[in-house]
Amino acid sequence: MTSVVATNQTILVVGGGISGMTAALEAAETGKQVVLVERNPYLGGRTIQLYKYFPKMCHPTCGLEINLRRLKANPRIQVLTMAEVSGIRGERGSYSVSVKLKPRYVNENCTACGECAKAVSTEIDDAFNYNLGKTKAAYLPNDYAYPQRYVIDSSIVGTAEGEAAKAACKYGAIDLDMREEELTLNAGAIVWATGWKPYEAEKIVYYGYDRFPNVITNVEFERLADPHGPTGGRILRPSDGKEARNIAFIQCAGSRDENHLRHCSRFCCMGSLKQTNYVQDQYGDAGKSTIYYIDIRAIDRFEDFYAKVKANPNVKFVKSKVARITEDKDGNPVCNGVDIEGYHRYANAHDLVVLAVGMEPEVNGVSIPAEVMSDSSGFIMADPANAGIFGAGCATNALDVNRAVQSATAAALRAIQVVNKVARAEV
């Protein structure tokens, strides 16, 4: 049974992505008790599924390493992975929260030695790579996984494979009898940092995401470019493994669209500009990128980055919302539409089309406690009536990493304000 120490001076952070980790760390490094609840078996959220950050082209895992070091060094943070908040009762200063923990089938004895994986042959979709690849059913979710502990997929529990994994572990780390458990803990304040999910591209039917293998999303493209991704970092197109040298990026795939997402998702323009660098780095002058856009939203110093990309002769900009993607005889996706600067029709074949899909709140379509208030787009907003629950990061709006961290730091203070009040009252 998992045990957690929590009081009304404890801050509960829901979501262990960069926003949740930030809120938790900032509060803990100010001397507060924190419980960090994450749905995945590891921390880091969507940022560590990115290959690089704009505009520095640096690696998200670098910041993750530092945050993990801060976390390991800080006894005040208790981390619960594979856990989800199932209910909130009470009020600001004295919440009672129920948390459901899915079984990992692996306990803290795990040394990440990898023997269980060797013993298992069953393969499952690799969620970390947006299912573009496969992984063993006994797996370490990624190289940076914290806790550094394997996971046994429930599909092999109760099978010979499961037993084989168990037998392969010298350290009694595999416990196939683990069951889902629910625990209740106290908290004075709650930071809701459940982040975002990519908009479901198949809903934009005229782009044929679910019909054409060579039409993928921007988040999937990050995995393709990442040396630790399913293609070892080679930008190959799914249909035939051919090098994708001529790539189209379609902006506002779902965003700025009343039939899909009403809001502008803010990060996608910079995201695509960044991804043209991947193409350039990999294929040099043989790599061609075309960005189909409505407005390029490269705000503040990002403009410098935009200027650099614009200066690259291998990157073309077309002011147009692509109207339809078709497929030619060779399986090349063809973008059809009108370049409206002067009205030119086009039907351009590319090796690969990347849909710059927008940000949707992760909690959309998911049942969350009624105490957590959200706006008409599903983004979390502070509820003045029940002012002990605060949104952080992309759960509150479409933000880039920098702004998400900023928002999470603010949320940490708001939570501290509540628990400090409790503390003063209790003294």
Add this chain to the structure above:
Amino acid sequence: MARKEYAFYPGCSSQMGASASNYLVSVESMCRHLDIKLTEIPDWNCCGASISYAESGELPRHVMNARNFALSETNLPGQDIVATCAACWLGARESKERLENSDRLMADTQTALKEAGLSIKAIPEIRHMAEVLIEDLGYAELQRHVKKPLEGMKFAGYVGCQTNRPFGIAGESFENPMYLDKLIETVGGEAVPYDQKVTCCGGALAFSEPEKSQAQIKDIIESAYDNGAEMIVTPCPLCQANVEVYQGQINKRYGTKFDIPVLYYSQLMTLAYGGTAKDAGLNGNVVRARKLEEFAAK
């Protein structure tokens, strides 16, 4: 299943001796099999269709539809209006929507209606026959009546535009609606996938801009052929006519050898329900559907 009753709005093309008369024939047969009672709206008039926009203007167009609403409401109270023609359905439904959302438009409409001694209290629901089949009866019920499944026959379900956009059948996507394929499968046929399912046939431009329209029709037929369809099926009289009757001209223009029958879903259903070639109005097809004629004869 209890008998269902509807106020029937056949529309100009689906009258005897008009361009979609075979549609009317097959719909009547189909409804007999399904125990659906259609009562024609007495003295109904033209909906104006999409094409009349330039001449008709706003109010007169809505007034024409309003007249049908009033007649239906007075003579067939409480019954939904069912149209078989996509354009009639669209035009009527659009008028209903606009009238219900604009008091001013409604007021002016009433004033005009008064001249014909009519008035509107509540506008009935405007349904397309396909809606009625799918929503009021359901695929299971439609299948229950199948006596002769159209086994081994490949159809391209050509949905076209106006039963699909802007209103469409509830729960279907604009870009890839499945209901027509489902209807084909319900009667035992095979629906071939192809990428021109919702391409426009050119609509009224078939008359005014034949070369533009025929270029589109060619794409549609070609894609149906390429994907192995033996026949094309549609829910819309104008689609049916355009795709069927210009094949000769298209062949001249492009040197193609098109000779593909274009049918109504109601024709397939009539046959599957055991109806004769005559019941299904097969004699009304300009490009003869020989395979179906033989099938009906069996």
Add this chain to the structure above:
Amino acid sequence: MAEMKTAAYICKGCEIGNRVDVASLVKVATKEGKMALVREHDFLCSAEGVALINHDIDHEGVTHIAIGACSRRAKTEAFNFPSVAMTRGNLREGVIWIRPDTEEARETTQEMAEDYVRMMCAEVKAMKVPEGNQKTGTIKTVLVVGGGLSGMTSALEASKAGYKVVLVEKTGALGGWAAKLHMRVPTREPYTTPEDNGVADLVARIEADANIKVYLNARIAKTSGAPGRFKAEIAVESGVTATEDVGAIIQATGFSLYDANKLPHLGYGKSPNVVDQAGLEALAREAAAAGLPIRRPSDGKEVKSVVFVQCAGQRDNTGEHLSYCSGYCCNASIKQATYFKDSNPDIDTVVLFTDLRTPGNGEDFYRAAQNRGVIFSKGVVSEVLANGNTCTVKFKDLILNEDTAAEADLVVLATGAVPNSGPELDALNEAVRLAEGGDEVARTQVIQMMDKSVLNLQYRQGPDIPHFMHGFNDSHFICFPYETRRTGIYTTGPVRRPMDIAQAIEDATGAAMKAIQAVENAGLGKAAHPRAGDLSYPMVRLEGCTQCKRCTVECPFGAIDEDEKRFPLFNESRCRRCGTCMGACPVRVISFENYSVNTVGAQIKAVDVPDEFSEKPRILVLACENDAYPALDMAGLNRNAYDPFVRVIPVRCLGSVNTIWITDALNGGYDGVMLMGCKSGEDYQCHFVKGSELGRYRMSKVYDTLKSMNLETERLLDVEVAITDIATLPARINTYAEQVKAMGPSPFKGL
């Protein structure tokens, strides 16, 4: 403290026991490592193994422990013994995981393991448990400089958390830029209608807040000290100077509009009917106050047509104007356009833009403005001509692809933001240098620049926070937006980065968070980010100091001043513990209790260096612990093998590498040295900002030493490493190892 008792623990788990001869590792630890107590264990990170270690600490009086098991990055929850000095020998990720499990590899793998045992024993003996800095200040008051929306928000939020605040505003009233606004861009759903600027409410709350002390018409004349013990001299216009003791500082000095006078081609200055956004707000407030429509300045007639020119003097690639985008202006112009439409829908209101930038829910506001009848045209304005009471705006319509023009009663230029961030330090210091050399021009420059100073820090490295880009005081770190280069001082709002009001409110709250954290940790003698909580701090033996000033100049965070006797004066709570000072010190008088020239030097010396005939070279790798060391660990995790002759020592930062380590290693017969540090330069990755850059600069000097030692310069290699180089790093190690072998053994072997 009790005298030192050492203990070494060798884990046999994770195949270590099968891959290497643990018995001989134990022997090495005992005989060579001179460990008082040596134990081996099958599964050291188990509850039982940990209990064993705790038992030795509690009952055997063990004060220093060396654990030979997995990487220091693994099993941190298990191996957590804060009361003793601890080091970890990386036998798993560092040895057996990066070596093939073959007979021929066995010998070299064993040697590798034995060396790491030697190294951990040597290191731990040179370590102490950090006591924590005693000279800490415990003042928890927060100083906020700037009484605009950001500053007021920071003040209120800090107060709400229970902290006292001193708020200093240079003008006679609180409110800053926001107070000049007629209305502000909506910050909540439905995002359709401008809101009250919100200033009155904030001011009222501040006046009612006993925790907040406000100085108006005041500037910071002098700031000295360090987090937890800053002393701020506040000069009030009246001539009075007040002194406040504060623990942390928030700089919220906002921005100024880019000077529209630099845009004559856009008609500014040529017609009174061409205004900037501030000018329009003034007209709108005036009109609202008089209950009249907005009128054009030239003749007071009601404005019937207005054109907004976006990106005026912004996003400029000629180098003449601002190259960046100020972010907020599109929404601001939309807001101003609604002033007109809401007062009279018949006013022709046109916004000329190239890219309309309304991220997030700004899209709703954009849509709402269109719905009001505001016309948006994608066009590039070439010039604005003044003709009497109207203006002609000439532009290229990019959609219709033609040159055209629009007539307007009023033209509004969206000129964008320039931060009020104080003088640029490099320029200032250069000017100071010249001025001290008697250059009169420079002297006046210095005076002008100092006049712009915001904080007047009495820091060796200058009076303000170093600029980042375009003069903004932003952080360079995407994951850590608040990290400035002056510990305990945070910038917020548009001085940090161009931002709109909604973001500024969020930002100011975050800055208050960081300030509070800073005072709490300063009070406990703990380090701030990134080594948050670290109790170690630099100690200096002044008696050995030669006053060379390298430490004071190089410290990336300006932590070190000079005392009146020109000795370095360490301000521990300004220090981030990167060790750059330690690396810089030529006489090696600077050290940390648990990280010093000795802790690393001893490891280098501990390695067994075989003679020149053995054909077993030794290559020393000094790896940055933030990126390079984790990359090597993960190479192990992925079983990416590399050369068995390297010996890796993690360092806090390349900046902390003292050249003596290199020369000692080479003198000691190592055949090569590899330095692995983070990216330096414009897009630097070093989490101590300048550490890796300074380290590299220092190393470049070592090459001369090498020449003087008659050694090939190739014996020292500096590689830039990213944490993701998991697969490539082993390859680079192997290539270098081949190179070294090709060079032949170092002539210094066995000397």
Add this chain to the structure above:
Amino acid sequence: MSDLNQQMAERYKNNFLKEIEEQAEMGEWVKMCMQCGLCSGSCPTHFHSGWDHPPQEIFMLIRAGKREEVLNSNGMYMCTSCYNCYVRCPRKVPVTHVMHGIAEYAYKMGRAAKAQPTMHLSKVFWTNATKYGRVNEVQLTQSLYFKDGLAAGIKKGLEMKDVALGLVKAKRLNPLEALGIGHKCKDLDGIHRMLAKAYELEAQRKGRDTSKA
């Protein structure tokens, strides 16, 4: 320029957008366009040559006050009423109807040459449909063929004779309709009175003085 056209040009001076918003059905949507071009790209006829302005460009021209260029455009008449643009528009602009509305207005302003075939079809169709209350397909086709005069009509008729014969054989074309025998509503008078009133009211609503026109 028709008188009506003069009336309107004078009334709205240089504010063509307002003119369209008040005069053209659904014209109030023109301002909502954000120039993404999805409508143009989604149009089935946009792939064919021979039309000057696509929808989003028409909208921009209106905002730019280019009255002549818009009213004389043939762009609107290329609409097949397929409603692709309508359902896709990210701003939910009912593009199809806006284009119809502008077309109607341009036509009422006496624009778009009689030669514009689709406009002609529209006119013929409506006249035909309202004459009998229902469409008389034969007369409809005839009047289409003979719009360019007798010779051209016969030629066209011959070109189309296969099509016609096919339909006749299939009992889907009743030659007698040519004589007006066939489909018609009973209460034609009612319909005509009703429509007359509708035209009158429409003119009032739009403030168009049709007496002069």
